[in-house]
Amino acid sequence: xxxxxxxxxxxxxxxxxxxxxxxxxxxxxxxxxxxxxxxxxxxxxxxxxxxxxxxxxxxxxxxxxxxxxxxxxxxxxxxxxxxxxxxxxxxxxxxxxxxxxxxxxxxxxxxxxxxxxxxxxxxxxxxxxxxxxxxxxxxxxxxxxxxxxxxxxxxxxxxxxxxxxxxxxxxxxxxxxxxxxxxxxxxxxxxxxxxxxxxxxxxxxxxxxxxxxxxxxxxxxxxxxxxxxxxxxxxxxxxxxxxxxxxxxxxxxxxxxxxxxxxxxxxxxxxxxxxxxxxxxxxxxxxxxxxxxxxxxxx
Amino acid sequence: xxxxxxxxxxxxxxxxxxxxxxxxxxxxxxxxxxxxxxxxxxxxxxxxxxxxxxxxxxxxxxxxxxxxxxxxxxxxxxxxxxxxxxxxxxxxxxxxxxxxxxxxxxxxxxxxxxxxxxxxxxxxxxxxxxxxxxxxxxxxxxxxxxxxxxxxxxxxxxxxxxxxxxxxxxxxxxxxxxxxxxxxxxxxxxxxxxxxxxxxxxxxxxxxxxxxxxxxxxxxxxxxxxxxxxxxxxxxxxxxxxxxxxxxxxxxxxxxxxxxxxxxxxxxxxxx
Numbered sequence: 001x002x003x004x005x006x007x008x009x010x011x012x013x014x015x016x017x018x019x020x021x022x023x024x025x026x027x028x029x030x031x032x033x034x035x036x037x038x039x040x041x042x043x044x045x046x047x048x049x050x051x052x053x054x055x056x057x058x059x060x061x062x063x064x065x066x067x068x069x070x071x072x073x074x075x076x077x078x079x080x081x082x083x084x085x086x087x088x089x090x091x092x093x094x095x096x097x098x099x100x101x102x103x104x105x106x107x108x109x110x111x112x113x114x115x116x117x118x119x120x121x122x123x124x125x126x127x128x129x130x131x132x133x134x135x136x137x138x139x140x141x142x143x144x145x146x147x148x149x150x151x152x153x154x155x156x157x158x159x160x161x162x163x164x165x166x167x168x169x170x171x172x173x174x175x176x177x178x179x180x181x182x183x184x185x186x187x188x189x190x191x192x193x194x195x196x197x198x199x200x201x202x203x204x205x206x207x208x209x210x211x212x213x214x215x216x217x218x219x220x221x222x223x224x225x226x227x228x229x230x231x232x233x234x235x236x237x238x239x240x241x242x243x244x245x246x247x248x249x250x251x252x253x254x255x256x257x258x259x260x261x262x263x264x265x266x267x268x269x270x271x272x273x274x275x276x277x278x279x280x281x282x283x284x285x286x287x288x289x290x291x292x293x294x295x296x297x298x299x
Numbered sequence: 300x301x302x303x304x305x306x307x308x309x310x311x312x313x314x315x316x317x318x319x320x321x322x323x324x325x326x327x328x329x330x331x332x333x334x335x336x337x338x339x340x341x342x343x344x345x346x347x348x349x350x351x352x353x354x355x356x357x358x359x360x361x362x363x364x365x366x367x368x369x370x371x372x373x374x375x376x377x378x379x380x381x382x383x384x385x386x387x388x389x390x391x392x393x394x395x396x397x398x399x400x401x402x403x404x405x406x407x408x409x410x411x412x413x414x415x416x417x418x419x420x421x422x423x424x425x426x427x428x429x430x431x432x433x434x435x436x437x438x439x440x441x442x443x444x445x446x447x448x449x450x451x452x453x454x455x456x457x458x459x460x461x462x463x464x465x466x467x468x469x470x471x472x473x474x475x476x477x478x479x480x481x482x483x484x485x486x487x488x489x490x491x492x493x494x495x496x497x498x499x500x501x502x503x504x505x506x507x508x509x510x511x512x513x514x515x516x517x518x519x520x521x522x523x524x525x526x527x528x529x530x531x532x533x534x535x536x537x538x539x540x541x542x543x544x545x546x547x548x549x550x551x552x553x554x555x556x557x558x559x560x561x562x563x564x565x566x567x568x569x570x571x
Contacts, residue, residue, distance in 0.1 A: 067524055134528055147521045
């Protein structure tokens with residue numbers, strides 16, 4: 001299978017079951033909402049090293065937020081709802097509560113599994129906090145030096161998918177980067193997903209375990225171009241750089257849609273082929289076959 | 300769903316007590332059975348059909364196509380459905396209601412929505428005294444739901460309110476929010492004397508200046524984010540028109556009542 005002349009390998013991305021939440025941050029301006037969201041999603045690339053994966057889902061116009069102010073939607077993923085609660089409370093507490101003008105709301109109100117967020121952060125108010133029930137949802141008003149921080153008491157947590165991915169095998173580093181940037185730009189329009197790595201792109205894909213050290217993950221030597229000739233390389237001739245795009249989503253359908261949008265955008269001149277990372281289907285619950293996903297996409 | 304239509308006939312000068320008129324008490328009954336439902340007049344029990352012409356079998360949707368200002372307890376305790384009165388209602392309309400929607404196109408007598416637990420009570424005209432309030436001897440007034448008044452409200456609006464939302468388009472009488480425990484009252488017009496006297500917690504919001512008790516203290520002038528949320532809910536969910544300048548405006552916050560717990564607040568919109 002080829003898209004725009006780029007070979008699509010007959011392989012699959014192996015994705016994992018996770019738990020996810022959506023936080024809607026609003027601010028006096030879009031810039032302040034974005035600022036809080038950016039801080040909140042820092043150091044959240046991999047659940048292995050960062051305890052969670054988080055990213056900005058997108059900006060929201062004022063008429064799409066609960067309080068009528070511009071907002072930014074953040075998705076956060078961990079292995080289970082308890083992990084989501086711990087991490088989202090830490091991050092909202094340190095990065096949103098502290099940020100001028102912001103408020104924070106649950107973006108998954110229909111989910112039956114609830115995690116306590118404002119219910120934890122309210123204690124910062126030292127018994128001066130006030131609650132307000134509006135349309136059946138409880139909010140906490142925490143007094144702060146600026147005025148008040150408003151945060152919803154509980155957030156929804158739902159089963160989610162982490163680790164959707166594809167690899168861009170480029171003839172040069174510049175070509176691989178340009179293709180990855182194009183893919184990220186296209187995938188930014190898909191809702192329900194985030195790309196948790198810097199700029200949405202990973203240059204250091206990993207394999208499970210280590211040859212010499214007691215590490216859970218080490219460099220994916222089979223895809224490192226500098227190791228060609230030293231290891232059993234997975235790289236075809238002519239490939240000199242590989243970049244990966246990792247996708248987490250609230251549903252497997254959203255992850256699939258992101259891949260369906262992103263891969264064709266990455267199929268540009270200078271790209272040799274598109275592949276995906278997997279563990280032979282032994283570890284993840286979801287196998288996202290590239291060619292099946294791309295059926296119907298014009299070649 | 301076809302509505303059950305009740306047309307008032309010659310109503311007596313002595314108020315009729317007709318708590319039978321509620322969706323769940325009419326639903327499932329035939330037209331004849333609805334007409335046989337008991338009502339109270341003075342110390343005598345009568346039948347609904349003596350005072351109302353009944354059209355249609357009982358259903359979750361009821362329409363009273365006339366003024367029933369001398370009928371008490373319409374929709375009291377209702378839990379579901381929709382009851383529309385194309386005129387005024389007497390005392391205790393929607394009192395202790397738990398769900399559904401009661402729409403009164405005219406005025407409502409005293410104790411409208413008293414001790415409401417849930418649902419929506421819309422009064423197109425004015426509400427009498429004690430709307431949404433606690434009955435004497437009760438520890439709590441309204442504990443949920445929404446009471447929306449298109450005209451003015453009488454005295455002791457939302458007295459001992461514990462939770463829920465009250466909004467009044469016009470002005471409210473004396474002692475609005477009297478002994479409030481929690482919940483929210485929004486007054487688009489002014490209010491009488493001793494507003495929120497004895498308030499423990501809760502929010503009383505006014506778009507016009509109020510005469511405040513000395514036991515309330517000025518805190519600051521700010522934009523309460525929760526209020527934008529509350530007013531947008533009032534506007535978007537309940538269709539209660541709120542001018543945009545109030546939704547995103549500045550408010551003067553007064554804490555009180557320090558004669559009591561002092562955890563409540565009065566928020567007064569300011570154009571400054």
